[in-house]
Amino acid sequence: MVIGPQHLMLKQDNVNLQNLNICLGNYYVCLELVSINSFNSVSSNFILDKKIKTEFLSDFLDKILVDKNLYDKRIDDVTVHFDNELFSFVPNELFDENNKKEYLKYITEIKKDDFISHDSINELDIKNVFLPYVNINNLLINKFKEINYFHYNSALLKKLVNENSKYEEKESLFCSISYKKFKVVVFKKNRLVFFNCFNYENSTDILYFLLSVCQNIELNVNRINLNLILNYKVDNLTSELDCFFAKIRIIFNSNESDQNYIFT
Structure with a gap:
């Protein structure tokens, strides 16, 4: 899903433009910076010995992005994958977009104002209903204006379906x-x-x-x-x-x- 204000004008050039990919869980942050011109990438992985509370994740990520000088780089697209256990797979035929909280109520406590999102995994005819980290989204939108966000398990399953197709x-x-x-x-x-x-x-x-x-x-x-x-x-x-x-x-x-x- 893409959130943030839409671009009002085309970018004039893509010299030195890079895409930033982020995987974020309660024990780690993994970054990948990909050059649009060369497709070369640089990865960094940050691991925590103890599980970090959700409310502190944005501060943790912010410090990493500052230390890596990523706010000073020309970032074209930002994609974040939330790697948490606040998700539920729902078959397409049972999915009701207006009733998403019902799919998570047995997994975690859902508050009235909680924002719930979903990914479509068309390869398996299912939806992945999940709770994104709103504080992370707010941080990244504030810094980069627009982001794409998904649940990690959605991306994982899509890749595994493709991988599985290679083997009979x-x-x-x-x-x-x-x-x-x-x-x-x-x-x-x-x-x-x-x-x-x-x-x-x-x-x-x-x-x-x-x-x-x-x-x-x-x-x-x-x-x-x-x-x-x-x-x-x-x-x-x-x-x-x-x-x-x-x-x-x-x-x-x-x-x-x-x-x-x-x-x-």
């Missing part, structure tokens, strides 16, 4: 790992059948939850490919997983130039 597999298991949290996604016959987020402290936690998911939805660990998205490196992870999963495919491994899967 009836069942697909994806595990996307970030700092302190990871997500498990399962497709069967190109339909989304499972999506959940888990907290972890070490590689053994990740293994435990993955095996539990496989058991609950009857996935054979000796047959299925485990597709790993490593936004964050976890010690001993692949060696532990190798002991239980016969097939492991790493589809993304973060590095200095690409630090988050949805930026690729």
Whole structure:
């Protein structure tokens, strides 16, 4: 979704113009600055040992943007992805845009004045209804005038649908790992059948939850490919997983130039 005042005149040139992509969660901020002319990108990742409260996220992001001198650069487009658990997937046929609060009332406390948004994931015929961080949107609009914002899981699912189409597999298991949290996604016959987020402290936690998911939805660990998205490196992870999963495919491994899967 795009919010902010519309441009009233065309930009005269795009010399030195850059696009700014932001992923933001309660434990991290990931930035990507992309040159419009060269398409070269520079990524930065900022991790917090402790979960930051939502009301302090805008101050945290503001300090990062100041330290990186991003307010002084010529930024053409700003896109922010909110990586939180305040979301709900709703099939298109059940979605009522005038009743979005109903989809989140069992996930979090919804206040009367809360602003609720949604993304369309047309590849799966679903909507992702979510609570954006309004303080973040206000900060970025104040600084950059106009922004695009989405939920992180919407972008993730769109990419995974595309990734899944490359393989002729009836069942697909994806595990996307970030700092302190990871997500498990399962497709069967190109339909989304499972999506959940888990907290972890070490590689053994990740293994435990993955095996539990496989058991609950009857996935054979000796047959299925485990597709790993490593936004964050976890010690001993692949060696532990190798002991239980016969097939492991790493589809993304973060590095200095690409630090988050949805930026690729």
